[in-house]
Amino acid sequence: MKTFNKEELAGMDRSMRINLFNSITGIKPANLVGTISAAGQTNLAIFSSVFHMGSDPALIGMILRPHREVRRDSYENMKETGQYTINHVPLHSIESAHKTSSRFEKEISEFLECGFTEDYIEGFKAPFVKESRIRFGLSLVEEIPVKHNQTTILIGQIENIVIEAALLDETGRLDLEEAQTAGVSGLDSYYQLVKKTTFL
Amino acid sequence: MKTFNKEELAGMDRSMRINLFNSITGIKPANLVGTISAAGQTNLAIFSSVFHMGSDPALIGMILRPHREVRRDSYENMKETGQYTINHVPLHSIESAHKTSSRFEKEISEFLECGFTEDYIEGFKAPFVKESRIRFGLSLVEEIPVKHNQTTILIGQIENIVIEAALLDETGRLDLEEAQTAGVSGLDSYYQLVKKTTFL
Numbered sequence: 001m002k003t004f005n006k007e008e009l010a011g012m013d014r015s016m017r018i019n020l021f022n023s024i025t026g027i028k029p030a031n032l033v034g035t036i037s038a039a040g041q042t043n044l045a046i047f048s049s050v051f052h053m054g055s056d057p058a059l060i061g062m063i064l065r066p067h068r069e070v071r072r073d074s075y076e077n078m079k080e081t082g083q084y085t086i087n088h089v090p091l092h093s094i095e096s097a098h099k100t101s102s103r104f105e106k107e108i109s110e111f112l113e114c115g116f117t118e119d120y121i122e123g124f125k126a127p128f129v130k131e132s133r134i135r136f137g138l139s140l141v142e143e144i145p146v147k148h149n150q151t152t153i154l155i156g157q158i159e160n161i162v163i164e165a166a167l168l169d170e171t172g173r174l175d176l177e178e179a180q181t182a183g184v185s186g187l188d189s190y191y192q193l194v195k196k197t198t199f200l
Numbered sequence: 201m202k203t204f205n206k207e208e209l210a211g212m213d214r215s216m217r218i219n220l221f222n223s224i225t226g227i228k229p230a231n232l233v234g235t236i237s238a239a240g241q242t243n244l245a246i247f248s249s250v251f252h253m254g255s256d257p258a259l260i261g262m263i264l265r266p267h268r269e270v271r272r273d274s275y276e277n278m279k280e281t282g283q284y285t286i287n288h289v290p291l292h293s294i295e296s297a298h299k300t301s302s303r304f305e306k307e308i309s310e311f312l313e314c315g316f317t318e319d320y321i322e323g324f325k326a327p328f329v330k331e332s333r334i335r336f337g338l339s340l341v342e343e344i345p346v347k348h349n350q351t352t353i354l355i356g357q358i359e360n361i362v363i364e365a366a367l368l369d370e371t372g373r374l375d376l377e378e379a380q381t382a383g384v385s386g387l388d389s390y391y392q393l394v395k396k397t398t399f400l
Contacts, residue, residue, distance in 0.1 A: 002365040003321055009258070009361065012372070019372030021255040024336055024361065026288050027376055027383040027393055028251070029226030051251050052228070053263055054349040055221040058209070061263075061353075063253055088226050091396065098399045121203055136224055142348050148341055148355060149254040153261075155348060161209065161224065165202040172212070172219030176227055176385050183227040183383060185376050188399045193227055193383060194392040196291065199298045 023186035030089035030182040030190065032097055032116070033062070034127040035077030042118055042127050043073045044110035046100045048184045050086055058158035060086065060138060066150035073106050075154070078140050081125045084156065087132035088181040094190040097182075124160060133164040133179050173198065223386035230289035230382040230390065232297055232316070233262070234327040235277030242318055242327050243273045244310035246300045248384045250286055258358035260286065260338060266350035273306050275354070278340050281325050284356065287332035288381040294390040297382075324360060333364040333379050373398065 028048040049063035089097040100110040117130035128135045138156030183191040228248040249263035289297040300310040317330035328335045338356030376393045383391040
């Protein structure tokens with residue numbers, strides 16, 4: 001085993017350190033966040049920081065980084081409409097999904113630019129991703145500034161869920177292997193998920 | 201596609217709703233959190249809510265749920281020593297790792313009870329998991345209460361990293377497939393990770 005102490009980590013090459021710190025927590029979920037501005041401009045951005053925060057009420061957190069302008073459009077749209085969608089990235093779309101992390105002008109929709117299809121449900125403004133087999137819509141309910149860096153934790157409450165029926169069993173469990181949902185490590189490595197077991 | 205609106209979600213059977221809300225975000229990292237009390241009693245608990253919050257400083261978040269007494273021991277130890285470790289769960293240990301979520305008395309160490317081996321590095325109090333091939337030690341730096349439920353976001357700063365050298369490439373990326381690191385969905389389903397691609 002190789003041990004890196006604090007000084008060795010600080011002394012590492014910057015890009016190596018960023019890759020290592022971004023992958024050290026293990027696998028992360030690959031999700032596309034869909035939003036729309038008050039003027040009707042849609043936006044789509046990949047996030048690997050979506051996490052479950054509680055089931056009653058159903059709260060979902062995600063991290064907004066300060067210097068990632070590419071994701072500021074998502075945030076501005078969330079503020080304008082109060083809504084957003086989270087859509088699992090299917091394995092066959094990882095290249096297109098990853099491309100949404102490039103810098104596009106605000107008036108360009110990543111849906112069109114990266115080859116995804118907008119899908120809507122009645123009574124909810126934010127666009128879903130039609131290519132995604134597990135998707136859900138949220139209302140933004142809380143924003144928490146983090147003192148130790150300039151990130152913000154965005155908390156949303158689940159308003160609706162859209163899933164391919166076969167992926168949900170009668171106990172409420174989802175089959176992520178069957179859904180072909182992707183995982184991500186660090187900033188740019190994508191993984192397939194193979195189900196091993198459920199401990200009942 | 202099947203759509204559930206807010207009323208349909210609220211009307212779902214409680215255990216089905218809990219399973220669904222816990223798995224809706226996609227794959228989660230399976231990590232064991234190691235702690236030690238001031239009196240020297242060790243504790244080990246599985247967490248699926250560990251997430252990256254930034255690389256400079258290197259901050260890692262996790263969610264502490266209010267009613268999970270099993271994880272209060274971890275929290276009390278973190279407060280006593282200011283330190284904890286996060287250890288990837290290897291696939292061959294998912295059954296033992298899952299078992300740490302059972303209720304054990306405070307004076308019982310889940311290391312011993314669930315078949316894991318304590319491992320220490322010089323100058324750091326909290327115990328690492330010897331069976332884990334990717335592990336890191338943290339100092340607790342910030343605690344954030346969430347208004348919309350009774351959870352707390354715990355934020356730690358990375359102090360050290362211990363990894364099997366072959367799992368880290370020269371760019372700082374970790375191979376989670378080679379590491380046999382497990383992912384988790386919902387409360388009790390475990391997944392193997394198969395690397396598909398890195399977009400450079």
